[in-house]
Amino acid sequence: MSQDPRKNLTILLFSAHPPIDSEIMAKWLQMGHTVYKISAAVGWDNEYSDLDKRVLEMIPKSKPDVIVCGSLLDAYFALLLKLLKKWIGTKISFIHWWFPPKNPLLYFVRNISVCEYERRYLRSLLRINSGVVYCPVDVEHFRALPVPKRKRAITIGNGFKTRSIMGYDHLLKIITTIHNRSPDIELSVFGINNPSDFPDYVEVRALKKEELLVEINKASCVFFTTTKNLIMNSLQIAMAAESNVVAFDLEPLKEVIEDGVSGYLIKLGEDDVFANRVIEVSGNYNREMGERARQSIVNKCESGLVAGKILDLTINRKNL
Known part of the structure; x- marks a missing residue:
């Protein structure tokens, strides 16, 4: 696990992505930092996001070393708070969990992209340089069973x-x-969705972290039909659990999936080809491919590595 060389930092997190933030905060605490958390733009999700009891849910009384934000509204709040409190020297970073907005506020924070594709996008949008961290994955938990x-x-x-x-x-x-074509293949959609949006033969339900890991491991194939996105955390955790994954060939996904090596990428819109690949994989799980998928995630997305790099990029502008 990455260890940040700066001990005893005081960190204020404006939480915008609770399941991800809980993982990052846990790693910061392990590194010996003091962590404060407030929810402004996005409320905390107690059902699907664990919150360590050592996290202080309040604005710190003294100046924090670092403020980390994950949404545009949170970045506004963070800058306003810094000015009102006169926290001279506090560094503010904005992690772009979603596509970055074209907004001049971004010139007043340290921007962090979650893939190289987004870094290039932000550069073309506003001529802003950003560091890159990938969305964190608890690779000790999400593993093959x-x-x-x-x-x-x-x-x-x-x-x-x-x-x-x-x-x-x-x-x-x-x-x-x-x-x-293959009615014997069991089909499931896991997440917060309306079952009436899918055919009767498809299982549809929301799962907690432990349940999701088990269901991922039971499946021979995990597939994703996202058409415009950055790297989905659900894809990352499936790869960490050594799944054989199938997805459309979006540029961000090419950063973690090598087609035919650590997963399968299908040209966007070729639904018939996509379906045939899922059918093939569902009846023929490739363990070596699954192991390579996990290694890709461990190398780039391990949560301790990510948590340490967020702090490094926030504090050290030269690393952007």
């Missing part, structure tokens, strides 16, 4: 029908093709 693989294909995500980037229309075509 000694459970038998079933002839089963699953996808993971929230709001498939309501969020345009999720590729809902592609997903319906793909699962229909899979079911028509």
Whole structure:
């Protein structure tokens, strides 16, 4: 695990992505830092996000060394708080968990992208340089389990029908093709979704962290129909659990998946080809590919590595 050389930092986190933030804060605490957390733009999710009891849910009375934000509204709040409190010397970083906005506020914070593709996008958008960290994964928790693989294909995500980037229309075509050609393949959609948005033969339910790990391990194939996104955390955790993954060939995904080596990338829009690949993988799990998928995530996304690099990029502008 990465160890930040600066001991006893005081960190204030404006939480914008609770499941991810809980993992990052846990690593900061392990490194010996003092962590404060407040929720402004996004409320904390107690059901799906663990909060360490050592995290202080308040604004610190004395000046923090670092303020970390994850949304534009939080960045506004952070700058305002710094000015009102006269926290001279406190560094503010903005982690772009989603595509960055074209907003002049970004010139007043230290920007952190979550993949090289986003870094290039931000550079072209506002001529701003940013550091890169990948979304963190608890690779000690998300791992392969000694459970038998079933002839089963699953996808993971929230709001498939309501969020345009999720590729809902592609997903319906793909699962229909899979079911028509191989009705013996079990199909599941895990996440917060309406079961009525899917055919009756598809299992649809939300899972907690422990349940999700088990279900991922039971599946021979985990697939993703996202059409415009950065690197999905659900894809990362599936790869960490040594899954055989299938996804569209989005530029960000190429940073963690080597086609035919650590997973499969299908040209965007080729739904029939996609379905056939899922059918093939569902009946023929490749353990070596799964091991290579996990290694890719361990090398780039291990949560201790990410937590330390966030602090390094926030404190040291020369590393951007």
